[in-house]
Amino acid sequence: MKKYITNFKIVGKRVFNETYFSLTLQHPEKLPEIAAGQFVEVEVPGNKQVMLRRPISIHDVDTDSNTLTLLVQVVGKGTRTLSEMSIGETLNLVYPLGHGFSIEGKKVLLVGGGAGIAPLLHLSKCFSAKGIKPVILLGGRSASLIPVQKEFEPYGTVAFATEDGSLGEKGLVTQHSLFPADYDHIYTCGPTPMMKAVARHALSNGIECEVSLENMMACGIGACLCCVVDSDEGHKCVCKEGPVFNAKRLTNWINK
Numbered sequence: 001m002k003k004y005i006t007n008f009k010i011v012g013k014r015v016f017n018e019t020y021f022s023l024t025l026q027h028p029e030k031l032p033e034i035a036a037g038q039f040v041e042v043e044v045p046g047n048k049q050v051m052l053r054r055p056i057s058i059h060d061v062d063t064d065s066n067t068l069t070l071l072v073q074v075v076g077k078g079t080r081t082l083s084e085m086s087i088g089e090t091l092n093l094v095y096p097l098g099h100g101f102s103i104e105g106k107k108v109l110l111v112g113g114g115a116g117i118a119p120l121l122h123l124s125k126c127f128s129a130k131g132i133k134p135v136i137l138l139g140g141r142s143a144s145l146i147p148v149q150k151e152f153e154p155y156g157t158v159a160f161a162t163e164d165g166s167l168g169e170k171g172l173v174t175q176h177s178l179f180p181a182d183y184d185h186i187y188t189c190g191p192t193p194m195m196k197a198v199a200r201h202a203l204s205n206g207i208e209c210e211v212s213l214e215n216m217m218a219c220g221i222g223a224c225l226c227c228v229v230d231s232d233e234g235h236k237c238v239c240k241e242g243p244v245f246n247a248k249r250l251t252n253w254i255n256k
């Protein structure tokens, strides 16, 4: 798939709390096809300490307005600089990168945690467009750490698990009452321990499962090898061959 290096204009910004914000970016031309789970490499402007682009999932796509939205958690210098940007400013992106999720299955569960809920909105919309309403299970330590909630409602059955019980059922996503049903496909993105637990459950119950890895990245195009995962078929670049992998290819990683 062709990659683009191009400027987008910030046309929308939402600040959810001190940690999470979103930026809606508009391109003057028609956007290419973007699969759920693909990501962008964002150039962080005006901060000489941040040389490398930062990988961020594509949270939402609107082909009518040529916009895409990024949902970002502030964790360090790059994401802090992005959080200080304003509507009207320009961001340079390389996109669309990586391999996204397959949109397969009839009884489908999406499981997201932390910033890993970002790619699940576009994924939910893709399922909904195929007439499939997935169960969308979102988890976090508390309600405020699940910044996007209502946005998912039109596209499936939305449920929450929080460790402090402030939203949905108290506990981890894997302890939620909707987690163990007889799904045929599970798609997950979030903290590594969560994805491993979800994938272990899927593999041991014969459920197809895809995980979206968030390894540290530099080039984003398979050139620097800094993002490799120890897959069952050897080292694979997460940026190019992932970030989405079938869990069956990652049993080394899952059981480590």
Ligand SMILES: Cc1cc2nc3c(=O)[nH]c(=O)nc-3n(C[C@H](O)[C@H](O)[C@H](O)COP(=O)(O)OP(=O)(O)OC[C@H]3O[C@@H](n4cnc5c(N)ncnc54)[C@H](O)[C@@H]3O)c2cc1C
Binding pocket: 039, 050, 054, 055, 056, 057, 058, 071, 072, 073, 074, 075, 076, 077, 078, 079, 080, 115, 118, 119, 213, 214, 215, 216, 217, 243
């Ligand atoms: C394919 C992919 C998609 C991603 N999608 C999103 C997204 O939609 N929203 C979002 O908020 N974040 C996402 N991330 C994570 C995001 O890229 C990092 O949080 C960001 O690069 C950190 O940059 P920084 O300069 O703010 O932090 P740095 O100053 O570089 O690092 C600050 C801290 O964050 C840790 N960190 C840095 N990168 C990562 C990473 N990839 N995973 C875990 N910890 C990291 C560092 O170890 C350090 O402790 C994604 C990562 C990948 C690989």
Ligand code: FES
Binding pocket: 216, 217, 218, 219, 220, 221, 222, 223, 224, 225, 226, 227, 228, 237, 238, 239, 240
């Ligand atoms: S980030 Fe360079 S090879 Fe993946």
